[in-house]
Amino acid sequence: xxxxxxxxxxxxxxxxxxxxxxxxxxxxxxxxxxxxxxxxxxxxxxxxxxxxxxxxxxxxxxxxxxxxxxxxxxxxxxxxxxxxxxxxxxxxxxxxxxxxxxxxxxxxxxxxxxxxxxxxxxxxxxxxxxxxxxxxxxxxxxxxxxxxxxxxxxxxxxxxxxxxxxxxxxxxxxxxxxxxxxxxxxxxxxxxxxxxxxxxxxxxxxxxxxxxxxxxxxxxxxxxxxxxxxxxxxxxxxxxxxxxxxxxxxxxxxxxxxxxxxxxxxxxxxxxxxxxxxxxxxxxxxxxxxxxxxxxxxxxxxxxxxxxxxxxxxxxxxxxxxxxxxxxxxxxxxxxxxxxxxxxxxxxxxxxxxxxxxxxxxxxxxxxxxxxxxxxxxxxxxxxxxxxxxxxxxxxxxxxxxxxxxxxxxxxxxxxxxxxxxxxxxxxxxxxxxxxxxxxxxxxxxxxxxxxxxxxxxxxxxxxxxxxxxxxxxxxxxxxxxxxxxxxxxxxxxxxxxxxxxxxxxxxxxxxxxxxxxxxxxxxxxxxxxxxxxxxxxxxxxxxxxxxxxxxxxxxxxxxxxxxxxxxxxxxxxxxxxxxxxxxxxxxxxxxxxxxxxxxxxxxxxxxxxxxxx
Numbered sequence: 339x340x341x342x343x344x345x346x347x348x349x350x351x352x353x354x355x356x357x358x359x360x361x362x363x364x365x366x367x368x369x370x371x372x373x374x375x376x377x378x379x380x381x382x383x384x385x386x387x388x389x390x391x392x393x394x395x396x397x398x399x400x401x402x403x404x405x406x407x408x409x410x411x412x413x414x415x416x417x418x419x420x421x422x423x424x425x426x427x428x429x430x431x432x433x434x435x436x437x438x439x440x441x442x443x444x445x446x447x448x449x450x451x452x453x454x455x456x457x458x459x460x461x462x463x464x465x466x467x468x469x470x471x472x473x474x475x476x477x478x479x480x481x482x483x484x485x486x487x488x489x490x491x492x493x494x495x496x497x498x499x500x501x502x503x504x505x506x507x508x509x510x511x512x513x514x515x516x517x518x519x520x521x522x523x524x525x526x527x528x529x530x531x532x533x534x535x536x537x538x539x540x541x542x543x544x545x546x547x548x549x550x551x552x553x554x555x556x557x558x559x560x561x562x563x564x565x566x567x568x569x570x571x572x573x574x575x576x577x578x579x580x581x582x583x584x585x586x587x588x589x590x591x592x593x594x595x596x597x598x599x600x601x602x603x604x605x606x607x608x609x610x611x612x613x614x615x616x617x618x619x620x621x622x623x624x625x626x627x628x629x630x631x632x633x634x635x636x637x638x639x640x641x642x643x644x645x646x647x648x649x650x651x652x653x654x655x656x657x658x659x660x661x662x663x664x665x666x667x668x669x670x671x672x673x674x675x676x677x678x679x680x681x682x683x684x685x686x687x688x689x690x691x692x693x694x695x696x697x698x699x700x701x702x703x704x705x706x707x708x709x710x711x712x713x714x715x716x717x718x719x720x721x722x723x724x725x726x727x728x729x730x731x732x733x734x735x736x737x738x739x740x741x742x743x744x745x746x747x748x749x750x751x752x753x754x755x756x757x758x759x760x761x762x763x764x765x766x767x768x769x770x771x772x773x774x775x776x777x778x779x780x781x782x783x784x785x786x787x788x789x790x791x792x793x794x795x796x797x798x799x800x801x802x803x804x805x806x807x808x809x810x811x812x813x814x815x816x817x818x819x820x821x822x823x824x825x826x827x828x829x830x831x832x833x834x835x836x837x838x839x840x841x842x843x844x845x846x847x848x849x850x851x852x853x854x855x856x857x858x859x860x861x862x863x864x865x866x867x868x869x870x871x872x873x874x875x876x877x878x879x880x881x882x883x884x885x886x887x888x889x890x891x892x893x894x895x896x897x898x899x900x901x902x903x904x905x906x907x908x909x910x911x912x913x914x915x916x917x918x919x920x921x922x923x924x925x926x927x928x929x930x931x932x933x934x935x936x937x938x939x940x941x942x943x944x945x946x947x948x949x950x951x952x
Contacts, residue, residue, distance in 0.1 A: 380484045381408075381461040386583070387483035389451040389519065389553040390418075390468045392442045402468045404454055406430055407437040414458030416440045419522050420449050422551040432462070451553045453519055456483060479587070479596040489521050489581040491952050492675030492926060495607035496584050498599045499572040501534070503558045503565035513589045514599070516573065517555030520548040521581035526674060528580030534558065534565045535572040541565055545578065558586075575601065578610055578638075579674035581952070610677040612638035612653075617669050619683045625762035626687040631658045632669070639671035639679075661685050676904050676925030691760030693767040694720045696741055697790065697803040700770040701826030703745040704777055704810075705729070711828045712801055713739045717758050726753040729773040745773040777825075780808040782843040782851040793858040795939035796834045800857055803828040809843040813850075833859045860938040864890040868933065868944045872920075876949045879905070881922040885946060888916065890935045899943070902930040905950035922950045 390402025404416050413431040417424050426443040446452055456464045469478030490496060504511035520528035527550070533543035542564040548554035558573075559566045575584035586599040615635040621628070632644055635654040642651045645668040647659050653671070661667070664687045670680045694713050701709045713720065713736065720736050728750025734743045736756075743754070752771040757764050785805040794800055804812060809825040816839065817831055825843070836859045844850045867889035877883060887896055893916030898909055904927025909920050923929070927950055934943040 379463040379465070379482055380488065381463045382485045383414075383458050383461055385456040385462070385464050385483035385485055386489075386519065386521070387454040387456065387464055387466045387481060389453055390442055390446075390466050391451060392444075392446045393448040400468065400470045402442045402452075402454075402466055404440040404442075404456070404464060404466050405437060406432060406440065406456060406458070406462050406464045408432055408434070408458070408460060408462035410434050410460045411436075412458045412460040412462050414456065414462070417455040417457070418442060418446055419453040419455060419551045420446065420451075422522070422549045424551075425449065425452065451555065453522065453551060453553060454483070455522060479598070481598070484583070486521070486523065486581075489583055490575075490577040490603065491581055491605075492577050492579055492610040492673075492677065493606050493608055494577050495604045496575040496601040497573065497604075498586060498601040499570070500588060500599055501558055501565075501571040501573050501586060502569040502588060503534075503562075503571065504567060504569065505559055506567075511569070514558040514571075515555050515587045515589070516546070516558050516561060516575075517553060517585055518546055518548050518575075519553050519583040519585070520550050521583075522551030524550045524581050526550065526580045528582040529578040529674070530582050530584050531576040531578055532558075532561060532584075533574040533576070534562050535574065536565075536568055536570075538572075541568070541571070548580075548582070550580070573599070573601075576608060610638075610673050610675040611679045612636050612671040612673045612677070614669065614671050614679055614681045617681045617683065619667060619685060622683065623686045624688065626690060627660045627662045628685065628687055629658060629660055630667075630685060631656060632667070634669055634671075636671040636679075638673050640674045641672050643670045643672070644668070645670075661687065663687060664689075672904075676906075676927040678904055678927065688761045690762045691758040691765045692717045693765045694756040694758050695767045696756065696769045697801060697828045698786075698805045698826045699768070700772075700805065701743070701824075702772045702774060702777075702807060703743070703826070705745050705747055705749065705773055705775055707824070708742055708744045709771065709824050709826055710740065710742050711803070711826075712830065713741055713756075715739045718760070719758070721757040721759075723755050723757070724752060725755045725768070726751060728752060729771070732771070732773065734769065741769070743769065743771055745771060749773050749775050777810055777846050778808050779846045782809045782845040782849060783807040784809075784841060784843050784851055784853040787839075787841045787853045787855050789855060789857045791938075793860070793938040794833060795863075795937075796859050796861050798833045798857075798859050798938065799830060800833055801828055801830050802839060802855070804841055804843075804853075806843045808845050810846050811844055813842040813844070814839055815842075833857060835859055858938060863939040863942050864935055864937065865942045866890055866896060866933045866935050866944040868946050874947045876951055877920075877922045879922055879924055879926070879950055879952060881920075881950075883920040883922075883948075884912070885909075885918040885920055886916060887918060887933050887944070890916075892937075895935055895937065897934045897936070899932045899934060900930075901932050901945070902928060904928050905948075907948070907950065909946060918946075920946065920948060922948060926950055926952060 391400045416428045418426045426445040430438040432438045464483035467480045501514040502512035518530045534541045542562040588597045617634045633656040639653040666682045672678045729746035730748045732746035734754045754769040787804045790801045806825045811822040838856045841853045842850045869886040905925045906923030909931040929948045931946045932943045
């Protein structure tokens with residue numbers, strides 16, 4: 339229950355002035371909460387109240403008592419917080435229907451405004467009375483304690499009317515003080531924007547900060563000079579950061595009553611997202627790798643991040659970094675509340691020419707015999723030149739994406755350089771042939787047997803390549819060919835189903851060695867499905883959620899990519915393929931994770947989204 343205590347009748351203007359001056363200095367404060375009726379006192383095992391004061395003022399002595407009561411027996415502690423620290427603690431015990439009055443300890447004398455936290459082993463209600471004793475009597479303001487859930491969070495708003503920003507002590511006028519209590523349970527500095535309206539028109543707005551476990555207050559006229567000497571004003575409090583309880587006190591000059599202005603609360607009334615004032619990238623086009631400089635300026639952000647750049651960056655500044663591919667470069671501005679805003683700029687890079695990498699890229703060749711192979715299909719014109727040519731009369735020709743090397747009449751090493759030219763310069767690769775007069779009669783060796791691509795989507799065009807030693811020719815059963823395959827070479831096949839190939843490599847004595855290669859072929863792309871009962875939901879900070887992903891034949895191929903992580907949470911694989919665990923972080927915001935599935939028919943993904951609230 340909240341009430342004002344004052345003696346009846348008139349009293350001296352000197353005492354009235356002392357009382358009002360004390361209130362303006364922050365010695366009698368009241369928290370803002372939704373207006374409570376006579377039966378609306380908050381009950382709980384943890385309550386917050388105040389602020390209070392203890393010490394001497396002008397012609398008066400100020401003190402605060404904490405009243406604790408409950409329907410059941412209870413024991414607990416009243417903690418007195420000042421500037422974020424517990425200055426003192428007093429234990430209490432009450433019987434059923436009992437009341438304990440806890441006086442502010444001497445350790446708080448002269449330390450300024452303080453908060454009160456009441457902790458009990460059973461639900462209790464509590465209120466504080468901050469009063470001043472004078473020769474003419476006692477004048478005070480009573481304030482009901484409130485629970486943790488009544489603190490407002492970033493994005494919440496409280497409004498009320500009847501403020502008077504008079505600086506006069508004349509009867510009929512009033513002084514209004516505005517301020518906030520910042521929860522001692524948090525670690526974030528609270529920020530509350532105070533705006534004043536006259537007949538619906540905005541006069542001005544300003545921000546009041548307070549650290550965790552602290553109170554902050556100013557007179558309305560001092561905080562917003564535009565309100566000076568105006569009355570019947572409406573006030574709007576917006577919580578920008580932290581868990582805060584804003585309040586407004588009207589100190590009447592005629593009666594000396596200190597009255598809390600009731601404030602109506604609207605949760606989630608506005609966005610606390612910061613504003614990106616400017617964002618540029620220079621240059622935005624060029625050849626890879628490209629060195630670019632980002633410059634930015636924000637309002638309301640505590641830090642920014644840039645995709646592709648590690649670490650947090652200041653709210654305004656510049657950063658030079660390297661971009662290696664065409665991409666969106668995303669600047670994300672993050673407020674103290676965890677809310678964020680993003681802006682995207684696109685960097686277009688001219689890709690280097692694709693190298694004409696031969697397959698195979700090397701071979702041991704008998705004099706006068708050819709080696710046939712393939713070049714990539716996505717290349718432009720190719721220039722061919724012998725860098726080293728020790729085999730007399732050897733040749734290297736290219737036709738479309740096939741090449742033929744024919745060894746000369748003498749032994750030696752040939753190195754052929756293949757060059758492709760693009761807008762960003764030349765790209766070279768090589769083919770090396772070791773020409774011999776006889777193939778050694780040794781055990782056949784298979785150095786490599788590969789498929790490109792390694793998996794496909796039916797019908798899949800696959801290039802089989804191999805490299806051997808001490809081998810005269812090879813066979814691959816099931817691969818149609820009109821002539822024996824060379825010891826080193828490549829051949830294309832079209833696959834509609836997964837296929838396993840066996841390579842038989844024969845030496846000069848007719849002995850062969852086998853090597854096998856399995857090529858997976860998929861019939862279609864598969865799309866992950868995230869359990870809809872947990873996806874796109876609202877979760878409290880620290881929540882742990884089990885997430886099932888179905889719709890794919892092999893859940894072990896699922897991979898996670900973080901798209902947005904405003905809360906500082908995590909999304910990790912569980913102990914069983916297809917099972918994941920989402921943990922909401924400690925910051926209010928939105929998290930987005932993409933679950934990818936990749937097979938021969940391409941990559942697909944589904945998004946898991948979570949909105950994290952206090």
